[in-house]
Amino acid sequence: MLIAEVSEKFELSQDTLRYYERIGLIPRVNRKTSGIRDYTEEDCRWVEFIKCMRGVGLPVETLIDYVRLFQQGEETLETRKELLVEQHKELLTRMADMQEVLERLEGKIDRYDQLIGAARHITGFSPVNFAESKGK
Amino acid sequence: MLIAEVSEKFELSQDTLRYYERIGLIPRVNRKTSGIRDYTEEDCRWVEFIKCMRGVGLPVETLIDYVRLFQQGEETLETRKELLVEQHKELLTRMADMQEVLERLEGKIDRYDQLIGAARHITGFSPVNFAESKGK
DNA sequence: ACTTGACTTGGAGTTAACTCCAGAGAGTAA
DNA sequence: TTACTCTCTGGAGTTAACTCCAAGTCAAGT
Known part of the structure; x- marks a missing residue:
């Protein structure tokens, strides 16, 4: 190839x-x-x-x-495995961090939804009249 | 501070x-x-x-x-939320990729365990006599 | 007044991981 | 033979995200 x-x-x-x-x-x-x-x-x-x-x-x-x-051949089997185990561990850690951030983002997004809902209520904003309300 | x-x-x-x-x-x-x-x-x-x-x-x-x-204030609430939603999506994608690699690594590690087991059987290697067998 | 130590700014340097480029060679097509 | 395309190598350039540095300010301690 x-x-x-x-x-x-x-x-x-x-x-x-x-x-x-x-x-x-x-x-x-x-x-x-x-x-x-x-x-x-x-x-x-x-x-x-x-x-x-x-x-x-x-x-x-x-x-x-x-x-x-x-x-280097077969004599490095053990070392290679350990290297992979180490990387596996690192990945797990990183994924745990990401999981936390994921949840944090979800919380934040929820709060934005509430804020946006409240703002819509006050300002009369809605997806339907979004175009008109833009220039106001 | x-x-x-x-x-x-x-x-x-x-x-x-x-x-x-x-x-x-x-x-x-x-x-x-x-x-x-x-x-x-x-x-x-x-x-x-x-x-x-x-x-x-x-x-x-x-x-x-x-x-x-x-x-920039309240007018950007929607945009900010969308930005967070986008990042949330990206994170999910990345975590899915990582999950796959995680499993792939596990498979590889298992295979290394088998290979190492086989090698130990043939060479007489074991954790117990590792130190002595080193210099041979 | 002088020294010391923490802080300031603007700018240069570093690191990881590519990415691009110039100059040259091989293989095919007209 | 000339032209064109693909590939080669060695080396320079780029990008993101810091990290370091020089020269200077300020407040506290002696």
């Missing part, structure tokens, strides 16, 4: 794909004789995995570590 | 507090005659709110918009 297709398929720019490879965020992709990248199925799986992990904010650094460990 | 206390209380650097104010991420804080910031209770509530929202990644730009709308 050429870089253009991979770029299309995973919605990552060609520059980003080359960048990811350059910094070791995905393993080196083989080249044809002409020097052009030829992505294998496995390369694609790496791209997909990295895109997915980056998408929820796992740091590039950490993922580079993971790829490096992977390339 | 002086900036040092606010910084302490919310675990934001003084530089960050001044930066937030400069870009309009929190409303302008009043100064004493000598020009030194004197945070009110309300200023503190803004700091806390902004810290909380930034903590889960709401963009600075969006929050600046919110503060600006707030300062």
Whole structure:
């Protein structure tokens, strides 16, 4: 697979794909004789995995570590697992924070609804006469 | 309240507090005659709110918009609410993505556990003789 | 009066993660 | 052969969000 297709398929720019490879965020992709990248199925799986992990904010650094460990072979199984466990934990924490904010926003939105209701009552505003009341 | 206390209380650097104010991420804080910031209770509530929202990644730009709308008064109630609703939606989406990654990580961790179990069986590795087997 | 320490401003520097670009080479089409 | 398109590399530029710094002010302590 050429870089253009991979770029299309995973919605990552060609520059980003080359960048990811350059910094070791995905393993080196083989080249044809002409020097052009030829992505294998496995390369694609790496791209997909990295895109997915980056998408929820796992740091590039950490993922580079993971790829490096992977390339070092079986002796790093334990370390790799620990890395994933750590990231799992981080994600849980972040989701808990987000859950709280979510609820806080819901509370705020409810209060806005009340305020807007009250304002509508006082000013005579309603979605129906919104257009006319605008210029007043 | 002086900036040092606010910084302490919310675990934001003084530089960050001044930066937030400069870009309009929190409303302008009043100064004493000598020009030194004197945070009110309300200023503190803004700091806390902004810290909380930034903590889960709401963009600075969006929050600046919110503060600006707030300062424009009651006519922006509807817009402010919509802004919050939008951010709420974004958060939900992000949390759904994170939930998927969370599960994917769990799957991967399980598979690592199996691999490690298998490796232990073959190599005789176990937590108990880990220290000795290290140098081998 | 002088020193000390906390604070001020405006502006420059940093970090993470891309994103863009110039110059060059290979492969195909007319 | 010339033109065109895709790709390559190394390096410079960008963006968001801080973070640091220099030079100066002010109030309190000695």
